[in-house]
Amino acid sequence: xxxxxxxxxYLVKRTGEKVxxxxxxxxxxxxxxxxxxxxxxxLRLIYFSYDVKMKEKGxxxxxxxxxxxxxxxxxxxxxxxxxxxxxxxxxxxRYSGNGYEQYFGPGTRLTVT
Amino acid sequence: xxxxxxxxxxVTLSEEAFLTINCTYTATGYPSLFWxxxxxxxxxQLLLKATKADDKGSNKGFEATxxxxxxxxxxxxxxxxxxxxxVYFCALKNTGNQFYFGTGTSLTVIP
Numbered sequence: 583x584x585x586x587x588x589x590x591x592y593l594v595k596r597t598g599e600k601v602x603x604x605x606x607x608x609x610x611x612x613x614x615x616x617x618x619x620x621x622x623x624x625l626r627l628i629y630f631s632y633d634v635k636m637k638e639k640g641x642x643x644x645x646x647x648x649x650x651x652x653x654x655x656x657x658x659x660x661x662x663x664x665x666x667x668x669x670x671x672x673x674x675x676r677y678s679g680n681g682y683e684q685y686f687g688p689g690t691r692l693t694v695t
Numbered sequence: 696x697x698x699x700x701x702x703x704x705x706v707t708l709s710e711e712a713f714l715t716i717n718c719t720y721t722a723t724g725y726p727s728l729f730w731x732x733x734x735x736x737x738x739x740q741l742l743l744k745a746t747k748a749d750d751k752g753s754n755k756g757f758e759a760t761x762x763x764x765x766x767x768x769x770x771x772x773x774x775x776x777x778x779x780x781x782v783y784f785c786a787l788k789n790t791g792n793q794f795y796f797g798t799g800t801s802l803t804v805i806p
Contacts, residue, residue, distance in 0.1 A: 586738075613792055624784065624798035625739075632792050640793070672738055681727050681746040684794060686738035 585609075586687035588673050594693045601660040603690050605673030611685075612678040614656035616640075616648065619670040619689070631656055632678065663694045697722040701785045701797030708775055708804050716770040716800045718759075718785035726787040728752075728761050728768040733782045733799070742770075742783070775804045 589604035605614065615630040617640075627640030629648040637648050645667060649657045656675075660667055670691050674684040702717040720726065727746045731739040743752030745761035745768065752759050757772045768785060785797040 615794075622798065625796040627793060630792060638792070674739075678792070680788070680790070681744075683729055683741045683744055684739075686731075686740070688738045 586673060586675055586685050588671075588687040588690050590690050591688060592691050592693075594695065595660075595663050596695055597664060599660075599663050599694075601663050601692065601694075603658040603660075603671055603673075603692070605656045605658070605675075605687055606654055607656075607675040607685070608654065609675065609677075609685070610653065611675035612653075613676045614650065615674040615676075615684065616646075616656065616658045617672045617674065618642070619672055625672065628658065663692075665694050668692060668694045697726065697787060697789050697793075697795045699785050699787055699795050699797040701783075702800050703798070705801040705803060708802070710777055710804055710806050711774045712804075714770070714772040714775045714779075714802070716783055716785075716802070718768045718770065718797060720766050720768065720785075720787050720795075722766075722787055722789050724789060725763075726789040728759070729786040729788070729794075730757070730759055730768070730770050731784040731786060731796075733784065735781070739784060775802075777804045777806055780804050 586607045616628045617625040631637045631650040647659045673687040676684045698721045729744045730742040732742045743754045745752040748763035782799045
């Protein structure tokens with residue numbers, strides 16, 4: 583079974599803190615993704631990575647950065663957390679190529695106070 | 696650009712009722728289409744998919760048919776159970792790496 587794990591299920595941080603969210607997959611997937619999920623807005627893509635050290639901005643990259651030094655790990659970084667970044671963060675991975683689905687982690691609920 | 700529009704919820708049904716959740720898409724070419732389900736407190740799980748026109752995806756009693764002429768991929772189940780209560784997302788993937796998700800439809804099934 584494919585497994586995508588995220589470092590924390592719940593996280594509480596203060597405004598201005600630097601926040602790291604980690605995601606690890608065990609299926610040698612090339613592509614990895616970070617989304618945020620907010621009520622009424624569905625899933626919005628923050629960043630994705632199509633291979634090691636490769637990244638592309640998604641629809642809402644402002645205030646975020648990412649790192650992918652190893653194939654299995656994709657990190658999302660909030661350089662200076664703000665209250666409007668309070669959200670559910672979902673990581674996903676997949677094989678590249680048409681027709682392959684994404685596999686999601688359980689999510690990290692981040693609260694910034 | 697590519698996009699997905701799905702029926703707004705919430706939807707409340709009695710157990711054993713028939714379920715339809717509508718999903719239409721906008722895309723050039725021949726995207727792959729997916730339905731994901733999210734149970735409370737969890738991430739999304741793939742429910743079913745279809746990769747070409749007229750394909751029918753099915754799983755756990757759910758079905759959806761890829762209709763290119765109507766650009767639709769409606770989710771159906773003949774008899775819902777309480778355990779089907781969840782949020783359902785329609786999604787598409789075209790030639791790039793990005794997936795496009797609908798806003799989700801919340802389903803509650805009451806005994």
